[in-house]
Every structure is written in structure tokens, then in C-alpha cells.
Amino acid sequence: MLLLVFGLSFLSFFPxxxxxQHFAPTRTKPHHRISVSLNLKQRKxxxxxxxxxxxxxxxxxxxxxxxxxSAMAAAEDQLFAPPSFDLPAxxxxxxxxxxxxxxxxxHAKGTTTLAFIFNQGVIVAADSRASMGGYISSQSVxxxxxxxxxxxxxxxxxxxxxxxxxxxxxxKCRLHELANKRRISVTxxxxxxxxxxxxxxxxxxxxxxxxxxxxxxxxxxxYVDSEGGRLKxxxxxxxxxxxxxxxxxxxxxxxxxxxxxxxxxxxxAIYHATFRDGASGGVVSVYxxxxxxxxxxxxxxxxELHYKYYPVQPTPVEHEMVxxxxx
Amino acid sequence: xxxxxxxxxxxxxxxxLFQVEYALEAVRKGNAAVxxxxxxxxxxxxxxxxxxxxxxxxTVRKIVSLDTHIALxxxxxxxxxxxxxxxxxxxxxxxxxxxxxxxxxxYITRYIAGLQQKYTQSxxxxxxxxxxxxxGFDPHSEKPALYQTDPxxxxxxxxxxxxxxxxxxxxxxxxxNYKETSGKETIKLAIRALLEVVESGGKNIEIAVMTHKDGLxxxxxxxxxxxxxxIEAEKAAAEAAKKGGGASTSASS
Numbered sequence: 001m002l003l004l005v006f007g008l009s010f011l012s013f014f015p016x017x018x019x020x021q022h023f024a025p026t027r028t029k030p031h032h033r034i035s036v037s038l039n040l041k042q043r044k045x046x047x048x049x050x051x052x053x054x055x056x057x058x059x060x061x062x063x064x065x066x067x068x069x070s071a072m073a074a075a076e077d078q079l080f081a082p083p084s085f086d087l088p089a090x091x092x093x094x095x096x097x098x099x100x101x102x103x104x105x106x107h108a109k110g111t112t113t114l115a116f117i118f119n120q121g122v123i124v125a126a127d128s129r130a131s132m133g134g135y136i137s138s139q140s141v142x143x144x145x146x147x148x149x150x151x152x153x154x155x156x157x158x159x160x161x162x163x164x165x166x167x168x169x170x171x172k173c174r175l176h177e178l179a180n181k182r183r184i185s186v187t188x189x190x191x192x193x194x195x196x197x198x199x200x201x202x203x204x205x206x207x208x209x210x211x212x213x214x215x216x217x218x219x220x221x222x223y224v225d226s227e228g229g230r231l232k233x234x235x236x237x238x239x240x241x242x243x244x245x246x247x248x249x250x251x252x253x254x255x256x257x258x259x260x261x262x263x264x265x266x267x268x269a270i271y272h273a274t275f276r277d278g279a280s281g282g283v284v285s286v287y288x289x290x291x292x293x294x295x296x297x298x299x300x301x302x303x304e305l306h307y308k309y310y311p312v313q314p315t316p317v318e319h320e321m322v323x324x325x326x327x
Numbered sequence: 328x329x330x331x332x333x334x335x336x337x338x339x340x341x342x343x344l345f346q347v348e349y350a351l352e353a354v355r356k357g358n359a360a361v362x363x364x365x366x367x368x369x370x371x372x373x374x375x376x377x378x379x380x381x382x383x384x385x386t387v388r389k390i391v392s393l394d395t396h397i398a399l400x401x402x403x404x405x406x407x408x409x410x411x412x413x414x415x416x417x418x419x420x421x422x423x424x425x426x427x428x429x430x431x432x433x434y435i436t437r438y439i440a441g442l443q444q445k446y447t448q449s450x451x452x453x454x455x456x457x458x459x460x461x462x463g464f465d466p467h468s469e470k471p472a473l474y475q476t477d478p479x480x481x482x483x484x485x486x487x488x489x490x491x492x493x494x495x496x497x498x499x500x501x502x503x504n505y506k507e508t509s510g511k512e513t514i515k516l517a518i519r520a521l522l523e524v525v526e527s528g529g530k531n532i533e534i535a536v537m538t539h540k541d542g543l544x545x546x547x548x549x550x551x552x553x554x555x556x557x558i559e560a561e562k563a564a565a566e567a568a569k570k571g572g573g574a575s576t577s578a579s580s
Contacts, residue, residue: 180434182467188426195425216467 110279112241112270113143113154114249115210115221117234120259122212122219122289124152125266127241127274127302128282130159139282148173150293151189151213156238157206157226165207169193186213186220190230198228208238214289241273241280248272259288263297271309274302336447336454346454347447350403350478353456357402358389359491361520362460363501364473365513369462371400372517373533374492374525390535390545394419396464397435398535398543402491403457403478411455415439432463432472436482444480454478458490464539471539487516493524514546518554 113126126143129136143155145166151173155162172192176184184192190211197207207226214220223231223238235253237245248269257265263286270284284305286297336346359374373389390400393415401408418438422430439459447454458477465472475490476482487505489497497520508516514536525531532555534546546554 179437180431185426185428188428191425191427 111156111239112273112280114237123266125286127280154210156208185215190222194230241277244273244276245269271305347479350454350456354403354458357491360400360402361489363487363517366509368513369471370517372521401457401459407455429466431465436474440476440482
């Protein structure tokens with residue numbers, strides 16, 4: 001069961017509440033118990049269990065101090081005390097723990113995607129790394145989803161959520177086309193998605209996507225996320241590497257670029273984000289959306305790009321190593 | 328509650344839905360309505376029964392707007408019309424919100440027709456007793472459109488159509504005299520069709536004109552009288568021309 005999620009750390013420890021009971025079943029000394037609110041039935045069952053446990057013959061488990069006079073009692077407490085350890089973090093207040101866990105995952109939409117509108121259409125670019133905490137689970141993920149021949153969506157957040165809802169959006173767009181005999185606008189498509197995501201708000205979807213396309217009104221670009229937000233704009237970058245991508249993108253952006261210039265700008269911006277952000281990497285894919293639909297421009301490995309942008313300089317050797325002259 | 332589940336509209340042995348056909352009868356008893364599509368104008372005309380002296384005529388508008396670019400006239404049960412019009416108006420605004428685009432005439436017609444069809448296939452309800460004529464301009468293509476729906480839930484686009492009382496004679500007239508018109512000519516064609524079945528005079532006709540730029544405009548009584556006078560003059564001239572054998576072209580008083 002491969003959890004392909006970008007940047008979401010894999011939570012594998014869920015504490016069991018009955019841990020403490022295994023180690024000191026018969027000690028009359030009170031030991032730390034979690035206060036758990038139980039209803040009457042559960043409380044009765046617990047009492048039953050406790051009573052039954054007390055009937056077991058646990059003489060073998062009793063510390064020898066019971067037979068020995070109490071002079072040893074103090075020392076015994078330290079020597080033969082059952083191994084104690086702090087209860088795992090979530091036990092005391094599991095709801096708070098769950099909220100905190102969600103918070104740590106908030107910025108971890110570990111990816112870099114960007115899109116911008118210019119005079120010749122829309123450029124959409126993304127990296128291809130999937131990470132689970134510090135583990136890189138894949139270097140070849142398709143983060144640009146083809147909704148239909150003239151609309152693209154980018155993926156950031158939960159991979160399954162993005163893939164499913166983008167495909168669902170594609171279905172809705174096609175149904176709109178069939179019913180109304182004309183293509184849906186980028187505005188309409190992004191609004192459909194945003195309304196759906198809003199209705200699932202608070203239920204744990206994690207999607208930060210950009211819908212880019214070309215419709216009758218020209219190029220369109222919208223940012224839609226799982227909080228239900230929807231923004232119209234000319235330049236967006238989404239993901240943990242977005243600050244780095246914005247730096248390059250905002251610096252080099254001009255509305256009157258050629259397709260080649262825009263292509264190179266997008267590629268450079270994503271490369272730079274993969275250079276600085278650990279959760280981004282792999283392959284930079286760049287797409288262009290024009291009046292006739294989208295076209296994939298390139299897919300370059302970032303490590304190769306690195307040596308293209310920063311070729312290895314042969315460093316001058318300070319002291320040349322020469323063989324010692326023969327005596 | 329179980330008693331109200333039974334459908335009122337059921338098939339007859341020879342394949343008719345009698346309730347729907349009875350609804351069409353109700354439409355045939357309603358006031359006459361006509362719609363004409365020109366190249367840049369659409370006109371709706373409705374027969375106005377004489378208003379009682381004490382009635383405030385402004386509250387009995389027969390031609391209503393569904394949105395800034397769509398208007399509707401109907402023939403049949405006016406109370407049913409009110410319900411349908413309210414639902415259509417809501418749908419127009421809802422569409423604006425969900426796709427950030429005004430509705431096309433075809434979309435809202437499809438919605439109204441769908442609603443009318445639903446009531447022919449549900450338990451405990453009767454069909455809507457009205458046919459509608461829907462006109463408007465598509466927000467993108469800026470082309471005028473005229474559609475008609477009926478109680479069975481079917482709809483289709485028309486160049487010109489009539490419904491309600493004596494709609495057959497009106498439709499015959501339109502078929503004989505229809506040609507591509509624009510502006511004033513479209514208005515005159517609609518009025519001429521109505522005058523076939525209605526007593527002449529601005530008091531008995533209600534006309535509304537819609538253009539892409541100016542939206543819906545209800546014509547004043549005086550304006551309608553002017554058009555009627557023009558039409559009468561043209562008719563008289565045509566008669567004279569026929570009788571006189573083409574020689575005299577002077578308009579008679």
C-alpha cells in the first residue's frame with residue numbers, strides 16, 4: 001500500500017492505552033493512569049477485568065521485598081521499579097495531538113508548481129518529486145494533469161485527491177460541453193471545482209491546484225485550494241518550493257515574452273526551487289496553452305539542468321604534483 | 328400520504344397522456360401571444376383583455392423579464408406562469424454564480440421545459456397549464472433567439488411563432504408573410520400577426536421589444552397606436568393598388 005503523498009510524514013505510532021497495565025498489574029502503589037472518560041458500561045467492564053486480574057496467581061511477579069523487611073523498600077523502589085517511560089505524545093489529549101499533526105502537515109505541500117499568463121498564452125510548469133517526510137518516494141510523478149485538450153490542472157498536496165478531483169472536473173466539463181454545445185470557460189471550470197472542494201471543507205482534502213486554459217475570452221488562470229479558496233491571477237506558484245520559484249519568476253517576467261523566453265523562464269524558476277527546496281526535484285515539465293490547446297514543451301532532469309546552468313569550471317591547480325626528481 | 332403518490336398523468340391505452348393534452352386545451356383558451364425574431368431585434372406581443380376600470384393595469388404585466396437579456400410571454404394559466412417564472416429567474420441568477428456567465432436563451436428554455444416535463448412524470452401533481460415564448464440574446468454570440476415550450480416539456484427554436492387563442496390563424500399568417508426583418512419591420516410583423524385575431528387598437532395589445540444593446544422595452548399605448556395606424560395605411564394602400572390595377576398609389580384617408 002504505497003502512500004504517494006507529497007510531503008506528508010507517515011504517522012505510524014498510535015499509542016495503545018493499555019500499555020501501563022502490562023507492567024504492573026498487582027502493585028498496590030498507585031501508578032500513573034490516564035484519566036479516560038468512560039460510560040457506565042465501559043466502567044463496569046473495566047472493574048470486572050480488574051477484579052479478574054486480581055484473582056490470578058502473580059506471586060512470581062511480586063518483588064522479593066514483600067518477604068524482606070521494609071528497610072530495603074526504599075532501595076527496591078529504584079532497583080526493581082518497573083521500567084517507566086513517558087506516555088506517547090498523543091495519549092493525554094488525542095484531539096489536540098491530531099490538530100497539531102495536521103498543522104505540521106500544512107506547509108508540507110512538498111512540491112513546486114507554477115503557472116503564468118503572458119501575451120502568447122499560459123505557461124504551466126512543475127517538478128516531479130513525491131516525498132513522505134524525508135523519504136523521496138518517487139522522482140517521476142506527473143503533476144500536470146490534462147483535464148481536456150485545452151485545460152490543464154496542477155497537482156500540489158495529496159496526490160490521490162488531486163488526481164481524482166481533476167478527473168472528476170474533466171467529466172463535468174465534458175458533460176457541460178454536451179449539454180450546452182459549447183466548451184466550458186476556465187472561469188466556469190474553476191468555479192465548479194472550487195464549489196465542490198468547499199463542500200468538502202474540513203474533511204481532510206488536501207489540494208492546491210491551478211487551473212489554466214484558453215477559452216473564448218482568451219487565456220485564463222485560477223488558483224483553487226481545498227479550503228475552498230479561488231483566486232484569479234496572472235502569476236501563481238504553489239508548493240513548498242514556491243518562494244524560490246517566485247523569486248526567479250517575478251524577476252524575469254515580462255508580458256511580451258516569446259514562447260521560448262517564457263519556456264526558459266518557467267524552467268529556470270522550477271529548477272531553482274528544486275535546488276533550494278528538498279521536497280522538490282526530479283524532472284521539470286513545462287507546458288504551453290495556446291489558442292489551439294495545450295502542448296508539452298519539455299521535460300528536463302534537474303540535475304542535468306544544474307550542470308547546464310552552472311557548468312563545471314576546471315579549477316586551476318595551486319601546486320602541480322610532480323614526481324620527485326630521480327635522485 | 329400514499330394516496331398522493333399516484334401519478335395523475337398516466338398513459339392511455341393508445342399512447343396519449345390525456346392530462347398533458349388537457350393542459351394544451353387550457354393553453355388554447357388562454358390569451359393570444361406572438362413572438363417574432365428579427366436580425367437584431369426580437370418582439371413579443373400579447374393580447375390584452377380589457378382591464379376592469381378599478382384594476383391597476385401595471386400589476387398585470389403579461390410580458391416579463393427573466394434576466395437583463397431574456398424575456399418571456401406565455402399563454403395559459405397565469406398562476407402556473409408565476410411559479411415557473413420565479414423558478415426560471417432563480418436559475419438565471421444561480422447560473423451566473425456558478426459559471427460566472429449569463430444564461431443562454433437555449434439553456435433557460437431547456438430548464439423551463441425540463442421543469443414542465445418533471446410535472447408530467449411525478450406523483451400527485453398536474454402538468455403546468457401554459458406554453459411559453461422565450462426571447463433573448465445570447466451573451467456571447469449576440470444573436471437573437473426565440474424558443475417555445477409547451478406543457479409536455481418539449482421545446483424548439485422558431486423564427487416566429489404564436490400560441491394561445493387562435494394561434495393557428497396567427498401562425499398561418501406568419502408563415503405566409505414572414506421574411507427576415509430588423510428593427511421596426513419586426514415590430515410591425517408581430518403587430519400585424521396579432522391584429523389578425525385581436526380587435527385593433529393599442530388598448531388591446533401589449534408589445535415588448537428587445538435589442539442586444541437596450542434590453543427589454545415595453546411599448547407605450549401611443550406608440551402601438553402609431554404602428555397600428557401605419558399598418559392600416561399600408562393595408563389600405565395595398566387594397567387600393569390591387570383594385571386600381573397598379574395605377575393609383577395614393578394613400579386613402
